[in-house]
Amino acid sequence: MSSTAFVSMNSSVVAAGEGFVPPGIGEFNFDPYFSDGTLPWLTKPLVASVVAAIMVMAFFILGSRKRALVPGRFQFATESVYTFIRNGVARDVIGHGFEKYVPYLVTAFAFIAVNNLFGIIPGIQFPTLARFGFPLTLAICSWLIYLAIGIRRAGFFGYFKSVMFPPGLPVFIYPLLAPIELIQVLLIRPFSLALRLTANMFAGHILLLLFTLGGTYMLFNESILLKVLAPFALASAVGLTSFEAFIEVLQAYIFTLLSALYIAEAMSEEH
């Protein structure tokens, strides 16, 4: 998307001829593919999310098909991703009975990571999860899972009692603590999960756009000083791209890790 936005911004900048227009929130709104009104909902992030799902599916199914005891490179790569989440997150965080939640955590991690990495993949260059709807669905999945675990373990009232009134605290704390804990479990956790992803992808995308578009603007500006400084801006854009790659995978990991933590907490007897 950046390439198209790149051209359009540039042309608009040139056409306006009145200084640099920084990339804004408009960069996250996409027009439908068909301008004549058919399939008005079919936009780039939507297609990208489906492509990401297909890529993840292909990756794991092709990697798990051979089942060689001595894995080849590709099988080793897919197994590494799987065991990274299975052992590094699910087993270490949840502990006993973690096997049930491995599929959700691995899938969430891979899906989020691929969608995020779309932010720096040429030709796509838009992190799908910067659109708030996608991370919200994932956060709601995590939310439903840990609520279901807690309620199934202790019953509806039992679970919320254990959330709001953790034992072993002085009585006068509870009026303060109970609503905070309730709001945290019911609202803050899912929204922070979703917002953290969106905000990181949003900010990262804006940053990349800012340095790319700004650098280009400076390069084609009449001012000699701006022309001289332009390469630095563009070099920063390159550096930031690799930084973004790191952030994008890290955010996928953080989402998975926090989901596992919430699941583990809902599973444990004491709050």
Place this chain on the structure above:
Amino acid sequence: MLLNSMANAAVLASGESISSLVPKVEELIVGLVGFLVLLWILKKFAYPQFEATFQERTAAIEGGIEKAEKAQEEAAAALAQYQAQLADARGEASTIRSEAQAERARIVDEARSEATAAAEQVTSRAAAQMEADRLAAKAELSAEVGRIALDLASRVVGEALSDDARARATVDRFINDLESSTQEGTR
């Protein structure tokens, strides 16, 4: 930090509506359905394969270790057996040796006793032969003496006593007297 504030400034400067932050229904639907389908397919087709592979791998490694341990045990057993056999063989060899020595001693003893017996036999046979010779010589001699005495007596008496039973009895008596006197004489 600086970069973030710059980005914020850029967002604010654009002055556009915040509507892009409000989730769209189609995004929620596609995101949820896409993710759940992905989860379902992978849970059904991919992840069990991984788990099965891991289990097979663990089993293979443990099987290998077990096999190696078994081989080691077998080798140890074979060594023990070999050593036992060696000890047996050594024991057997020493038994055979001592038996052979005993046998040799026995053979030597037997040979010696046989030789002694043979020597004794030879000696006794020689003695018996000598006795028989002596008896034969004595009988012959006594008959000869009797005949000579008769001859002499008949010549002296002038009377033929040759085939007379009485004369023979007289001679015998004479010889017997002679013998007993000589036996008494030797005593």
